[in-house]
Amino acid sequence: MHTLTQFRLCPKSRSIRLALAEVGINVAMVDERPWEWRDEFLALNPAGELPVLELENGKTLCGAYAISEYLAEWAQSDQKEKPGHPVPLFHGSIEHRAEQRRLVDWFHGKLDREVTQELLVERVYGHLLANAPQAPDPDTLRAIRTNIRHHMAYVNHLAHSRSWLAGDAMSFADMAAAAHLSCIDYIGEIPWDAFPSAKSWYARLKSRPSFRALLADRMPGIAPAPVYADLDF
Amino acid sequence: MHTLTQFRLCPKSRSIRLALAEVGINVAMVDERPWEWRDEFLALNPAGELPVLELENGKTLCGAYAISEYLAEWAQSDQKEKPGHPVPLFHGSIEHRAEQRRLVDWFHGKLDREVTQELLVERVYGHLLANAPQAPDPDTLRAIRTNIRHHMAYVNHLAHSRSWLAGDAMSFADMAAAAHLSCIDYIGEIPWDAFPSAKSWYARLKSRPSFRALLADRMPGIAPAPVYADLDF
Numbered sequence: 001m002h003t004l005t006q007f008r009l010c011p012k013s014r015s016i017r018l019a020l021a022e023v024g025i026n027v028a029m030v031d032e033r034p035w036e037w038r039d040e041f042l043a044l045n046p047a048g049e050l051p052v053l054e055l056e057n058g059k060t061l062c063g064a065y066a067i068s069e070y071l072a073e074w075a076q077s078d079q080k081e082k083p084g085h086p087v088p089l090f091h092g093s094i095e096h097r098a099e100q101r102r103l104v105d106w107f108h109g110k111l112d113r114e115v116t117q118e119l120l121v122e123r124v125y126g127h128l129l130a131n132a133p134q135a136p137d138p139d140t141l142r143a144i145r146t147n148i149r150h151h152m153a154y155v156n157h158l159a160h161s162r163s164w165l166a167g168d169a170m171s172f173a174d175m176a177a178a179a180h181l182s183c184i185d186y187i188g189e190i191p192w193d194a195f196p197s198a199k200s201w202y203a204r205l206k207s208r209p210s211f212r213a214l215l216a217d218r219m220p221g222i223a224p225a226p227v228y229a230d231l232d233f
Numbered sequence: 234m235h236t237l238t239q240f241r242l243c244p245k246s247r248s249i250r251l252a253l254a255e256v257g258i259n260v261a262m263v264d265e266r267p268w269e270w271r272d273e274f275l276a277l278n279p280a281g282e283l284p285v286l287e288l289e290n291g292k293t294l295c296g297a298y299a300i301s302e303y304l305a306e307w308a309q310s311d312q313k314e315k316p317g318h319p320v321p322l323f324h325g326s327i328e329h330r331a332e333q334r335r336l337v338d339w340f341h342g343k344l345d346r347e348v349t350q351e352l353l354v355e356r357v358y359g360h361l362l363a364n365a366p367q368a369p370d371p372d373t374l375r376a377i378r379t380n381i382r383h384h385m386a387y388v389n390h391l392a393h394s395r396s397w398l399a400g401d402a403m404s405f406a407d408m409a410a411a412a413h414l415s416c417i418d419y420i421g422e423i424p425w426d427a428f429p430s431a432k433s434w435y436a437r438l439k440s441r442p443s444f445r446a447l448l449a450d451r452m453p454g455i456a457p458a459p460v461y462a463d464l465d466f
Contacts, residue, residue, distance in 0.1 A: 046387070047335075047343055059328045063342075065298070066334040073327045094306045095292045101299040102280075109296075110280050154279070 002027045005044065005052040007034065008217045009124055009186060011116050012064035012108060013051040014179035019068055019172060021210030023075040023086035064108060068172050089172040100166040103173035107180050114147045116180050123187050127221050148184065152195045159201035178205045182214055188225030192233060207231050235260045238277065238285040240267065241450045242357055242419060244349050245297035245341060246284040247412035252301055252405060254443035256308040256319035268358065297341060301405050322405040333399040336406035340413050347380045349413045356420050360454050381417065385428045392434035411438045415447055421458030425466060440464050
């Protein structure tokens with residue numbers, strides 16, 4: 001069995017957990033706190049970033065970009081060991097695939113920088129680090145909430161005009177987006193009712209079997225928002 | 234002809250210019266200063282990021298990730314209009330391709346955050362923005378130089394142990410790395426003589442026809458370092 005090194009509220013780790021479940025690969029999971037810079041972890045991935053996928057064959061894949069493209073190629077190949085019908089992570093014409101990747105970049109790049117990482121620093125890492133400030137900075141939190149509304153408006157616009165965020169079928173763009181929103185939602189910072197198309201798109205993803213393990217996750221010392229695991233939120 | 238919207242010292246734009254030249258696609262170039270947030274540019278790419286490739290068929294591809302994977306797929310497809318023999322951007326087994334992408338992520342992610350963007354803010358944007366400080370902050374510059382040496386040591390290690398950074402053949406990982414190093418080298422901040430394997434790897438890339446247009450680039454008001462365009466540096 002492959003092994004995934006990840007952190008429960010790391011959005012990139014979560015996107016890969018969704019992708020693994022959608023293509024039908026079971027993995028063993030190992031928890032890592034990347035900010036501790038453990039020597040053993042740096043030996044696994046010198047970039048010090050999550051997630052890391054160690055394959056049964058001894059190879060190590062580092063980072064959401066390399067792993068997602070690996071899984072996409074694997075799901076499209078004709079390998080014998082594939083069970084069932086893996087969901088393709090990217091599909092359609094090469095222009096359609098470029099649109100799916102544009103949105104992956106949006107969520108794993110722009111949304112991550114402007115919201116998810118900032119919010120995790122303010123609301124999660126503070127609980128986990130011994131000497132970090134416990135109370136979130138109100139100005140920072142206000143700026144993050146403004147950014148959340150901008151990003152939610154964009155997701156709402158995409159979900160309103162398309163079946164899935166990048167087009168007619170689910171792609172890794174939906175998984176990347178849902179991975180980030182699930183972290184933000186754990187902390188209770190998504191105003192779902194203001195963005196009905198985004199909410200109904202997220203409800204569809206949330207009810208997929210691939211999402212179950214994420215909804216069952218709990219961070220010690222940080223309770224999830226009441227709607228977090230509720231399929232009727 | 235396709236149109237590439239880019240900025241001359243943007244490392245991600247440069248990586249795509251190298252990739253376009255290596256796969257044999259000519260483009261028209263349009264200059265953009267993304268920090269000005271022009272409405273016309275945001276209409277082209279709502280993320281406000283470079284580069285953007287507008288195809289002859291009217292489609293728009295946004296960001297180095299979507300464009301590089303598009304070019305990789307295009308170079309591997311059997312389309313009639315391809316001249317000559319395009320260099321593959323990713324190649325080998327799916328594990329080899331994952332290693333190439335790990336390094337693309339390193340350069341476009343980690344190196345970009347820890348060095349290139351910081352250096353451009355301190356040394357380039359200051360000249361281009363009307364009200365920005367003209368003198369670089371010495372503490373910031375010292376931290377950037379420390380990071381440059383860490384990254385150069387890693388590039389040197391890769392170049393010493395492999396023919397190309399990600400393995401036996403040139404890949405987009407080399408282009409991404411060289412794109413960043415070329416921006417840093419323009420400003421004269423690479424201590425080449427301390428990293429001989431990295432230097433000889435860069436010399437090989439620098440002498441390729443794909444590199445010529447980059448070496449001819451000049452930013453108004455900012456002269457390149459003397460070694461920048463020198464093939465015998």
